[in-house]
Amino acid sequence: MSREKLLEVKNLKTHFNTENGRVTAVDDVSFHVDKGEILGIVGESGCGKSVTSQSILRLFDEKYLVKYEGEVLFKGDIDLLKLSKSEMRHARGNEISMIFQDPLSSLNPVLTIGFQIAEALMLHEKITKEAAFEQAIEMLKLTGIPSPEKRVHDYPHQLSGGMRQRVMIAMSLACKPRLLIADEPTTALDVTIQSQILDLIEDINKRFDMGVIFITHDLGVVAGLCDRVVVMYLGQIVEEADILNLFENPMHPYTKGLIKSIPHMDGDRKEELHVISGTVPSLENVPVGCRFAERCQFADELCQSKMPDLRVVGEGQKVRCWHAEKIAEQEEAPVYVTS
Template sequence: MEKQLVVNNLKVSYHTYAGEVQSVRGMSFDVNKGECIAIVGESGCGKTVTSKAIMGLIQSPPGEVKKGSEIMFNGKNLLDYTEKQWEEFRGGECSMIFQDALTALNPTMKVGKQIAENLIAHRGMKKDEAINEAIKMLDLVGIPNADKRVHQYPHQFSGGMRQRVMIAIALACNPSILIADEPTTALDVTIQAQIIDIIKNLQQKMGTSVILITHDLGVVADLANRIFVMYAGKLVEKGTFEEIFYSPKHPYTWALLKAVPRLDNDEKEQLVSIHGTPPDLIAPPKGCGFAQRCQYCMQVCLTKEPPTFKFGEEHEAACWLHHSMAPKLDLPFEVGGAL
């Protein structure tokens, strides 16, 4: 398949009064044309910083994209773009659904005008034409009475409806890539399912490549072709949907899967959480970032960074447990469901 976006050895730091926070420490992944991938991990692992780097939204100071990083879009390195090229890229070629629609939307502007801005800037439409297109976009994302709602302000919409407006803004110019940063945060499960269905249907209809960023593996189950598991600014495991859900190889992926409530569990069973906290990225650990929280931690995990072990064409994991000298472990929990 044609690779539309290739991220190589991305490193992003923030310079603070306490020291250099190494938010992203060598992240690499790619997105094929028309594909949906998911970047999964806890809050603070570097997912959103990675997405902001792709959009050219790392402000300097305090942020810095380190030398040696590459973000290749259709064969061109985005990090070499001028500010004018970035402005053409954002909204035109790549759009982003931000995490909190309430703060991302301008409270003083009607939603129709906020959608129309993109159309006027990137498609050269006139104001009336752009508003008519905005009505079509609101209707496309499932907002009823779009011709009236286009003239309302964000506070007049519910949380789920605001998120739909964000999707309409992001898709207005039919971008090649859509980045959805925690698009279902703070929404109830019914609205979450509706938002995921909208993204899935629009992706299939418009052929847009999607990068879905989330901490919840349950959200990506029916959407992502490939999943990239991120921890402490690094990629710890990647694979297809089937490989990650049915044959995970990294203890952090195991922990994330165990934290997803199962419908077939006893209703009195206690929810599983991941003990401990992520490492301090001002002074990153020498070995595996997950070592201090991992129940299978060995001495080598604390002192040496694990190599990447391959289990298939797409499936890779960075964990010492797969070394030939490590103790052999079976998957510590039962996976279920039909493919």
């Protein structure tokens, strides 16, 4: 059954002006998110995951720092890149919300958490301060914070890391947005709290039937949470697939390397973990051909000289690799069981 397409990103490019000239952090990226779907975006640090999400919300200084190209279509025909500043401010928080990586630096240290949640409600829904605080308490209750009537008067430093992340989720849900962007929301949390936050996001996704973009470097998290996955490398999408295809039949060497790097509970502890050799190149020194060629054991002269297109290789699966089919035949797919 086909779902309603909530967000469609078409050929998005994000150019930054730097001291050394213009660099392109997001290069011709296209994907979509359906209503009620959780889309995972994965890759190493520096691959463009966060910049892509922040570009959707146009969070960078467009006067001096950044230039966007392409289309970001929301609810079918609203191009977010063409909205005025006031229209975009209305969309942020009201229609599309974002959970950032570090809640402590994202929350204002001199304002209570209740006021910070209520502020968005007063701004977007034009309700009284008293009504906004009542809704703020309900949002804290929804995210599982105990004694929300008391916690609403606390300051960020009085809360644990997990509690602060729940506050960020409550704030992002206050206006009941259609799309939630979660940018590595569990990075600084221990595994127990991480599991609780992931369960909360999954519950919210089902309860409100909202679209979710979940950004992470952890494929283990993606396996248990997401419906589809986009794998990014150096500002480009190198593979896109539904969750089962990605783990059962990964086509791109980079995706295979990421999956092999996942530790297994039943693995041999004496055996060293798989490591992808090399590092992500600088945006100021982007390779001419395939951007992964310098780190790929299968790269040949074609890979070094010509960029492959992102092409369809199966139902719902795309890959950016010249030799994907040949590599798939040579290598047995990594075994990883999703929960």
